[in-house]
Amino acid sequence: MYAALKNQIHSWLFQLGGPEPGVIVLVQRRVFILPTRHGLVFACVLLLLLAGSINYNLSLGFVLTFLLSAMGINAMIYTFRNLANLRLSGGRARPVFAGESARFVVNVENGSEADRYSIGLTRDKKEAEFVDVLARTTVAVSVGVPAPRRGLLTPGRLTLFTRYPMGLYYAWAYLTLDMHCIVYPRPAPPGLPLPEAASSSGEGAEHGRGQEDFSGLRQYHRGDSPRHIAWKVAARDQGLFTKQFTGRAETELWLDWNVLPPGLSAEDKLSRLARWVLDAYAAGLSFGLRIPGRTVDIGTGEMQREHCLEALALYDIDR
Amino acid sequence: MTDSKQPLHVRHIVWLLISLALVTAPHIERLPWWLVGLVITLATWRAYLGYARLPLPGRWLLLFVVVGATAGVYFNYRTIFGRDAGIALLVVMLALKLLETRVLRDAMLLTFLGYFLVITNFLYSQTIPTALYMLACTWVITATMIGLQHTRYEPPFRVQLRTAGVLLAQCTPLMLVLFLLFPRVSGPLWGLPQDAYSGVTGLSDTMTPGSLSSLILSDAVAFRVRFDSKIPPSKLLYWRGPVMWEFDGRTWTAPRAPYGSTEFTTNSTPVLYEVTLEPHSKRWLFALDIPGTVPPRARPSADFQLLALEPVNTRIRYEMASFLDYNYGISENRLALRRALSLPEGFNPRTIELGRKLRAEHANDRDVVRAALAMFHDEKFFYTLTPPMLLGNNPVDEFLFETRSGFCEHYSSAFAVLMRAAGLPTRIVTGYQGGEINQLGNYLIVRQADAHAWAEVWLRSEGWVRFDPTAAVSPLRVEAGISAAVPRTDPLPLLVRADFKALRQLSLTWDLMANAWNQWVLGYTPERQRLLLSRVGIDDATWHSLALILFCSTLFVVLVLSALMLRQLKTRVRDPARIAYLRFCDKLRRVGLPRHPAEGPEDYARRLEGVRPDLAAAVATITLLYVRLRYSAGGSADALGQLRRQVRQFTA
Numbered sequence: 001m002y003a004a005l006k007n008q009i010h011s012w013l014f015q016l017g018g019p020e021p022g023v024i025v026l027v028q029r030r031v032f033i034l035p036t037r038h039g040l041v042f043a044c045v046l047l048l049l050l051a052g053s054i055n056y057n058l059s060l061g062f063v064l065t066f067l068l069s070a071m072g073i074n075a076m077i078y079t080f081r082n083l084a085n086l087r088l089s090g091g092r093a094r095p096v097f098a099g100e101s102a103r104f105v106v107n108v109e110n111g112s113e114a115d116r117y118s119i120g121l122t123r124d125k126k127e128a129e130f131v132d133v134l135a136r137t138t139v140a141v142s143v144g145v146p147a148p149r150r151g152l153l154t155p156g157r158l159t160l161f162t163r164y165p166m167g168l169y170y171a172w173a174y175l176t177l178d179m180h181c182i183v184y185p186r187p188a189p190p191g192l193p194l195p196e197a198a199s200s201s202g203e204g205a206e207h208g209r210g211q212e213d214f215s216g217l218r219q220y221h222r223g224d225s226p227r228h229i230a231w232k233v234a235a236r237d238q239g240l241f242t243k244q245f246t247g248r249a250e251t252e253l254w255l256d257w258n259v260l261p262p263g264l265s266a267e268d269k270l271s272r273l274a275r276w277v278l279d280a281y282a283a284g285l286s287f288g289l290r291i292p293g294r295t296v297d298i299g300t301g302e303m304q305r306e307h308c309l310e311a312l313a314l315y316d317i318d319r
Numbered sequence: 320m321t322d323s324k325q326p327l328h329v330r331h332i333v334w335l336l337i338s339l340a341l342v343t344a345p346h347i348e349r350l351p352w353w354l355v356g357l358v359i360t361l362a363t364w365r366a367y368l369g370y371a372r373l374p375l376p377g378r379w380l381l382l383f384v385v386v387g388a389t390a391g392v393y394f395n396y397r398t399i400f401g402r403d404a405g406i407a408l409l410v411v412m413l414a415l416k417l418l419e420t421r422v423l424r425d426a427m428l429l430t431f432l433g434y435f436l437v438i439t440n441f442l443y444s445q446t447i448p449t450a451l452y453m454l455a456c457t458w459v460i461t462a463t464m465i466g467l468q469h470t471r472y473e474p475p476f477r478v479q480l481r482t483a484g485v486l487l488a489q490c491t492p493l494m495l496v497l498f499l500l501f502p503r504v505s506g507p508l509w510g511l512p513q514d515a516y517s518g519v520t521g522l523s524d525t526m527t528p529g530s531l532s533s534l535i536l537s538d539a540v541a542f543r544v545r546f547d548s549k550i551p552p553s554k555l556l557y558w559r560g561p562v563m564w565e566f567d568g569r570t571w572t573a574p575r576a577p578y579g580s581t582e583f584t585t586n587s588t589p590v591l592y593e594v595t596l597e598p599h600s601k602r603w604l605f606a607l608d609i610p611g612t613v614p615p616r617a618r619p620s621a622d623f624q625l626l627a628l629e630p631v632n633t634r635i636r637y638e639m640a641s642f643l644d645y646n647y648g649i650s651e652n653r654l655a656l657r658r659a660l661s662l663p664e665g666f667n668p669r670t671i672e673l674g675r676k677l678r679a680e681h682a683n684d685r686d687v688v689r690a691a692l693a694m695f696h697d698e699k700f701f702y703t704l705t706p707p708m709l710l711g712n713n714p715v716d717e718f719l720f721e722t723r724s725g726f727c728e729h730y731s732s733a734f735a736v737l738m739r740a741a742g743l744p745t746r747i748v749t750g751y752q753g754g755e756i757n758q759l760g761n762y763l764i765v766r767q768a769d770a771h772a773w774a775e776v777w778l779r780s781e782g783w784v785r786f787d788p789t790a791a792v793s794p795l796r797v798e799a800g801i802s803a804a805v806p807r808t809d810p811l812p813l814l815v816r817a818d819f820k821a822l823r824q825l826s827l828t829w830d831l832m833a834n835a836w837n838q839w840v841l842g843y844t845p846e847r848q849r850l851l852l853s854r855v856g857i858d859d860a861t862w863h864s865l866a867l868i869l870f871c872s873t874l875f876v877v878l879v880l881s882a883l884m885l886r887q888l889k890t891r892v893r894d895p896a897r898i899a900y901l902r903f904c905d906k907l908r909r910v911g912l913p914r915h916p917a918e919g920p921e922d923y924a925r926r927l928e929g930v931r932p933d934l935a936a937a938v939a940t941i942t943l944l945y946v947r948l949r950y951s952a953g954g955s956a957d958a959l960g961q962l963r964r965q966v967r968q969f970t971a
């Protein structure tokens with residue numbers, strides 16, 4: 001009962017809600033401010049100074065006390081101003097494997113004429129990354145979010161805060177940006193043999209693409225590894241070509257859900273498949289992926305790796 | 320949160336050290352040498368540890384130093400409380416805290432203590448230079464504090480100083496409001512330590528040969544006087560202070576319970592003036608002979624000293640009225656007159672003999688006095704600040720018949736003994752005589768160097784009459800001041816000497832500023848606050864009304880300040896084409912056709928065409944001009960003018 005009430009008050013006071021798409025502008029209503037512990041100590045120091053000034057009848061003591069009190073009030077405006085009217089938008093988050101930490105990037109845009117210093121972004125109030133956003137600039141700040149499970153990860157409620165300039169006040173704003181990060185399944189430990197490649201039908205092994213010997217150039221396709229681009233040719237402005245190699249002629253390696261022992265749990269299967277994808281990519285093979293409900297066609301290179309891992313990450317998950 | 324435990328950068332340490340050193344510096348001359356050495360050692364050590372990135376010393380060592388230093392302070396001051404010992408301890412603890420300062424939280428605490436140290440300096444001095452210096456200290460401390468909040472890259476200290484300067488400058492209006500309107504109570508709230516007001520100079524309640532001449536060497540200001548009308552001539556400016564009755568052969572003493580009466584008659588008009596008295600830690604308030612009114616919180620003693628109810632420990636101001644022409648104490652009681660005749664047995668026999676001789680020669684009391692003064696005037700007496708020492712048992716005899724050179728206290732003392740011996744009741748009045756007129760501000764400065772002693776003789780039918788034997792010896796002393804009276808070789812403070820014209824002029828200008836400062840800043844008392852409020856039409860300000868006024872004006876200042884500061888946050892549009900286009904959008908918004916935030920100019924135009932076909936042509940022209948100006952290379956000034964014109968003419 002009490003907790004529910006507290007939640008209600010919280011969500012009314014701080015206007016908490018679901019993720020907001022697009023740009024969040026920190027209007028007055030979104031920035032909250034409270035004195036810090038240092039601020040309270042400072043207030044006590046002021047009281048002490050006031051008592052001393054009265055007791056010893058120190059006119060300059062009064063001047064100092066009142067100057068510092070005015071500074072205490074002014075610092076509140078400064079701290080508030082340091083956050084107000086910032087424009088925030090979610091950036092891209094690079095996919096990570098389960099068990100790693102995802103980094104969400106938030107772009108902080110300062111369109112005003114005032115420099116903003118020491119603005120922190122945090123999720124759990126334990127770790128924070130600080131940035132300075134000078135006048136009329138945009139700066140990216142990121143926050144780490146642990147990604148324990150595969151799937152789509154959202155950063156949840158983030159807190160943008162500052163204590164600048166005096167450290168006497170803590171101003172903050174809650175951000176629930178519409179961002180997500182794809183979390184790949186945690187790959188099984190290495191050493192798992194790749195499945196038998198279904199030998200290509202009749203075309204002969206000589207066309208097999210491997211990585212050992214250079215055999216020629218072909219037009220660049222999206223997804224080809226940048227390592228194999230013929231940069232010298234590209235530099236001569238003749239277009240993008242990919243170097244072809246011949247080697248172990250293995251084609252059409254299908255990483256198939258159904259090949260795996262049926263006794264394994266779905267997650268275990270996904271994690272083995274992830275390992276295979278990584279191994280196949282590392283070996284420079286062309287491979288495809290078959291999982292229930294989704295098939296990724298044979299392909300090669302980084303794009304293929306990402307497609308496959310994404311398919312594994314989103315297996316059985318509603319986007 | 321975590322970052323109050325954030326470790327400090329060595330740069331922070333250095334600025335902390337600098338700001339604390341600046342604010343401690345004025346204390347150094349008052350602290351024992353060993354303590355200064357200890358503090359400097361500790362601070363240097365901390366700086367070195369910071370640079371070399373070495374770990375800070377352990378707790379036991381610091382504890383040892385704490386105990387040692389506390390013991391040292393105790394042996395030095397015989398207490399660990401009170402003003403001087405307290406500050407000594409504070410300074411040591413501050414230096415030790417530096418050696419314990421690892422993280423942001425400690426550093427913040429140190430800056431707070433820095434502010435606190437600023438106020439301790441005001442216990443010793445509240446002059447304009449001190450105020451300016453301490454303002455600078457506050458500025459540096461604030462900049463240091465701002466530096467601590469720079470969690471990432473830290474801009475050069477100059478930038479922090481600028482931020483701090485702007486921050487403090489913006490605080491000035493609010494500070495003034497609080498200073499003027501905050502309800503003032505007169506302290507103290509609790510008992511002050513014994514040594515709170517030590518080290519101030521002034522007259523004392525005893526007078527021995529040599530006691531005044533040490534005062535004369537000081538050019539410190541005793542009080543300043545603003546007259547309502549013309550300043551009376553110097554020879555009438557006798558500022559009455561302690562009155563001495565008892566004499567032990569060498570020393571005159573003011574009795575604890577004075578005798579006499581304060582009855583006087585006059586038919587002159589009073590001189591009106593206002594005295595601003597510097598603290599002298601005694602109870603006398605000085606006024607011209609003789610006071611016609613009694614300042615608030617003071618009472619007159621029986622021999623017409625004005626005594627404040629409490630020692631004058633702060634600068635005070637009081638209005639006075641005095642009569643320069645008077646008959647005082649005609650019906651003095653017999654007991655008092657008998658006291659004013661007593662002389663110690665067996666001292667100064669030759670003087671007493673001379674007094675009796677004078678009595679025998681002259682029937683009239685006044686003639687006796689005149690004869691004595693004539694003796695001082697006609698015979699070879701010298702006025703000097705450096706008289707020979709009077710070491711014998713009969714100092715008055717020694718002075719009157721042998722050395723014959725001395726100073727107001729010698730003359731008044733000898734004269735009084737002579738008069739008592741001649742059977743005329745006499746007492747000694749000390750105080751100040753004359754003063755320097757500051758033409759710039761048209762007020763009188765009375766310095767310690769103007770300290771003086773004279774005598775009052777009781778004459779039947781006239782009462783107590785002032786006689787100044789010094790004036791008989793050296794008329795210049797009372798007419799032109801001390802600098803004219805003493806030989807050039809005598810040591811007088813620089814500012815009191817007459818020969819440095821430019822320097823004196825400078826000093827008078829400075830004193831004018833100091834006086835204004837005293838009157839309006841340091842002397843802003845509850846009374847003055849009430850006066851100010853009544854001048855703007857608020858009579859009988861109560862705590863309640865004052866609090867309300869204070870609150871409203873504070874709120875007003877804060878609101879204005881916030882408005883000014885938050886105005887900077889508006890994203891300013893700089894592109895003139897965009898300004899024109901936004902004006903166009905604004906016109907449409909007013910007729911209920913606002914552009915959606917995500918809508919581009921062309922989409923907007925298309926939508927408008929649908930709802931308001933009548934505007935389509937104008938909208939299309941403006942949109943086209945705007946899109947060209949903004950998104951294609953090399954927009955011309957001509958096109959901009961056209962766009963502006965179109966927007967101006969556009970009506971929705």
